[in-house]
Amino acid sequence: MTQESTPQPGKREGGKEQNSLPPKKDTKLNPDLNVSESKKGKLPGDSYVRVGQRYKRLFQRVDSGHLVAAPGLQASKGMFGRSYRVLKRVVIGRPLFTTEEVHQRLTKVKALAIFGSDAISSSAYATEASLVVLVAAGNMALNATFFIAVAIAVLLSVIAFSYRQTVYAYPHGGGSYNVARQNLGRAFGLIAAAALLIDYIMTVAVSIAAGSAAVTSALIAAGHGHLITNMNASLPSFFNVNVILSLIFIGLITIGNLRGIRESGSIFSVPTYLFIFGFSALIIIGLVKYLTGNLHAVTPIPQLIPTQPLTLWLVLRSFSAGAVAMSGTEAISNGVPVFRPPESKNAATTLTVMAALLGIFFLGLSFLSTRMGLAPGNQTIISQVALAVFGNNGFYFAFQIATMAVLVIAANTAYADFPRLSSVMARDNFMPHTFASRGDRLAFSSGILFLGGISALLLIIFRGSVDSLIHLYAVGVFLAFTLSNSGMVVHWWRTREKGWKSSLIINAIGAVLTVIILIIVVVTKFMLGAWIIIVLIPLLIGLFLTIHRHYTAVADQLRLTPEHLPPLTVDQFALVPIDDVNSASLRAMSFARTISKEVVVIHISTSAERAERIKKKMETYAGDLKFVIVESPLRALIQPLAVYIDALHEQRPNAFVTIVLPEFITAHWWERFLHSRTAENLLQALKKHTNVAVVSVPYHLEK
């Protein structure tokens, strides 16, 4: 590019203005930023060298063409930008270096707290879920819950046993997506992924709703029920106290996960173990009181008028509802690699302990509840049992708080799993790539925010009610179980590792049982909301495939092949649309002259008289450039310009049209509204045109 001095009509002198740029070609660009001190004498002022020093400090030079940016480096920003940064720093914490990622290995004790809280905590609401269904058949029917609980506990042990197989077979993490994809094929992998993602969202919504219910139950037990009634009365109906509490919990967990608390097991251990000990005490004391005949309900037991007999259908529905207790059993199989060695053995042991605790708690609570004949009311069943066992005292409240805490922490399991699975899906091109990128604190921020947002929405839509949300829950859980177990059957058949036959049998039993439960769940809950999930899963799979197709197509188009290389340089001419001849548009013309030999300046005219004035000015100030006036009789600006660009483009179909737009940058944001958005609109209109490059040459207004 030669910077020839085009002959010029009119007086033109080197400007002194801030915005004018006399060409200075003596300094050569130094992209490595290795300005040596010795050059100091040559440079015009001290300031230049000082600035160079500053940037040398900000960019450490490793090698030619290889710099490392200083971590704290921040471009100057406006007040909003700075406030946002400070706020983010306070809420989320200081950004972490990529190298700071540590994979802390977990002891069995911590792992139980992290991976087990989801499963164990389901004992807090599963009994109630089962009872609610039986209410229709009257008080006596409630007893069926205990037998249903026995059946579920047996199934749970089978499923836990089958997952122990997975833990040994997939020491690098055997989530259902992985197992199904590797053994059953991509389609089943995607079904499992869709089921799991939905499952995680439901885990958050249900656990948080149940945790909030624990708080309100405790308040009712403490005699502050009227407080909640009053607050609910003054709130809009879709925004009751439970919803507000739930949203606060979701906000806290979301922020916590954005901060990256994901693997800091210690803080989670406390409430989980408090809950485990408290629940154990509840069962033991409860049984002792029962055997000594001292166990009596202290909450009123409503006289339920039976509206239907205790049919098999009702029992199956109650079973489906109670089966949510099994959710979370798969969590450990995802996280085998974070256990201390021997990873698989420790994971399997933890899994067994977890399943045992869950089974005992669920059975015990169901037993105590049915013995007292408790019915679901404005207090949760677990709260009613705890009141009867502990009495209305400090123990009861401590237990309620532990229940609340463990339920909130159960949601946290999903906060670890959802972003991890979605990042894997994103890397496999089935979800937007943003789910795979790590935020300031190395967490998968997009997944965390998405999970928080969608479960908050669910809680608002379902008014924070566990009873409503739970209908949507179990389908995803058992679909994932079925696919995982079926995948494992194929796995054993293919690998024929040592002892594959017994493993295959165990997983086959697991697969058959889970598919039966899945069918029961789908059939009994279909009309209650499960249909939403049945509809959603194929839609999600369609979405995954569409996204995958898009990314594949883009990669195909971008791939470099010897026959598809762009030429080294391009044919190019510049077009400068102007509204007037002033220092901003002249500056754009100077820029256009610099980057192209062929420059056309165009004015779309809505007033002949103004056009004449502009033409005169063009002759004075930029007579060397071709100037075209296009009259627009209907006063449209964008359309004639866009069509004119097409007209030029057709003359040289292979050339780039470079549109040079002078862009005003106002000193204050609100001043933008005082200027027309022609440049922005033009940019939008030209996006559809191929081979049109748009340059915005900013003109900063000082005042």
Add this chain to the structure above:
Amino acid sequence: MTQESTPQPGKREGGKEQNSLPPKKDTKLNPDLNVSESKKGKLPGDSYVRVGQRYKRLFQRVDSGHLVAAPGLQASKGMFGRSYRVLKRVVIGRPLFTTEEVHQRLTKVKALAIFGSDAISSSAYATEASLVVLVAAGNMALNATFFIAVAIAVLLSVIAFSYRQTVYAYPHGGGSYNVARQNLGRAFGLIAAAALLIDYIMTVAVSIAAGSAAVTSALIAAGHGHLITNMNASLPSFFNVNVILSLIFIGLITIGNLRGIRESGSIFSVPTYLFIFGFSALIIIGLVKYLTGNLHAVTPIPQLIPTQPLTLWLVLRSFSAGAVAMSGTEAISNGVPVFRPPESKNAATTLTVMAALLGIFFLGLSFLSTRMGLAPGNQTIISQVALAVFGNNGFYFAFQIATMAVLVIAANTAYADFPRLSSVMARDNFMPHTFASRGDRLAFSSGILFLGGISALLLIIFRGSVDSLIHLYAVGVFLAFTLSNSGMVVHWWRTREKGWKSSLIINAIGAVLTVIILIIVVVTKFMLGAWIIIVLIPLLIGLFLTIHRHYTAVADQLRLTPEHLPPLTVDQFALVPIDDVNSASLRAMSFARTISKEVVVIHISTSAERAERIKKKMETYAGDLKFVIVESPLRALIQPLAVYIDALHEQRPNAFVTIVLPEFITAHWWERFLHSRTAENLLQALKKHTNVAVVSVPYHLEK
């Protein structure tokens, strides 16, 4: 600019791909689009010439560098764009040529309908506004309304007489803004403008609310009151039937004005004259019935329990409320030029007729209402009187419909005045310039849309209640009256035209009276809402002045002076930020090579391994360009890049940094969410940097 073939490592051949652009320099650009047929043989194919023909048809060549765009020309647009255009065409109508603007001259009959509907229609609600205040003093106190009406009628005649002076003195339009600015100075001009703009908004809100009330009153009279009660019960409280009706009316008037019905007096004449004849009949029949002793209220008259005596304060408040009847008197003074010659005389006559009709209607209605002892209730006063006079029959309903129509049309007066005044203000740089530009139908679209939006908002906030809105109304009206009359006093003193002394005295009396009314209005309505206006006017003036200062500063900065001319060409180097080496980024590099001799390609790296791969690819495909890797240990992309740009910039403070960004244009809009917004964010971040030009080189994804 020389398109030298830079030596190039790796095999590079001319591409066949759609996105690759082999330079073709044989065809010279023809910005005049006068492709001659004789060139046909030379060109590669028929298609090119055909296209050239097409553009020759779209752009008629007037002279060298002077084209006229065909009116229908439209760049190809997506489905949304096309649907929007079709919809706009249906709703707003075909765009009009700038040359189609006609200034239709109005006969007195039409002018009375257009300019008089605002003033005359106030008689439909002024009596009620006055009565409502007196309710507090019991049924007997309501009689005071008649005497207040007499006082207002006398004042009205003085004001009308003083405006006749203005009509003669300012045949080219004597709006208060003009008169005050020319005679009292800029500050008073701006006060008048602020008062008038508020006044016009209030006219729309109050007239529309009163029009809706006419409809609901008629429904109540027809025995369908329960319909309205039921609908209101099922609607949210801020969205009652009146509000919905009002919003529909505003929507219709706004669309009508965007179509440009502004000066098509005929369709307005019908309801206005129906109203005038109907109201005249009401007064005459009412008086006859009264004199023959047959006039009796047919609506229930509530027994009002006096809560306070009939104090002077109450009378003054009632007067202030009734004084809104005088609003709209100034409308004709704005529009003198559109009258048929002799303009001033015809305008003055129309003004007199209008004031006389308004006075008679207001007095008559107040008389009949007080004689029957009517009190405001769920039906409007005018509806109650009409029921008593006409009976519950077709006449009554026709009258109600005419009332509704004239009130809606009264709003239309403001729709003519607000955009006109704001366009004048915009041309004087006191309001955003968009208010001065004409839309498709030559109407001032921004002003029309703004007026519609803000009055709709007011109607929602005040729940469509005339009684609440009216408190905000009169301040602006009388402030404008005062300034206009005072301005006229100065005018007569300065010009000393023939007969100036008597004119000065008339306007002086007008000024004194209007200032007294203004003070009464401000004092009595202050706490009821007038304070909002008192606060708003100085804020608006501050806004006007700030906008004016901004536009002046911009003009100063853009002004071309011999010492402030930008140089002919600029020093410039290009920076190409890349995420990977692929056909899109190579294309951006080709573009960068074309426009600059110095090109730096930069990759902000978050993975050392990927950076190494990209470096290798760069060596293969673009070894001639300087390549810099900047490691970002905290994974930030924008910040290190922005600071690096600063670092390069400091080396050549006078040079332009041209950032060449490859930009993906996806085939479907939703696919945008699958790509990171790095380019957009970078653009935003770089806006603050001076001398950084950003080029987006679009890469169109085909699939």
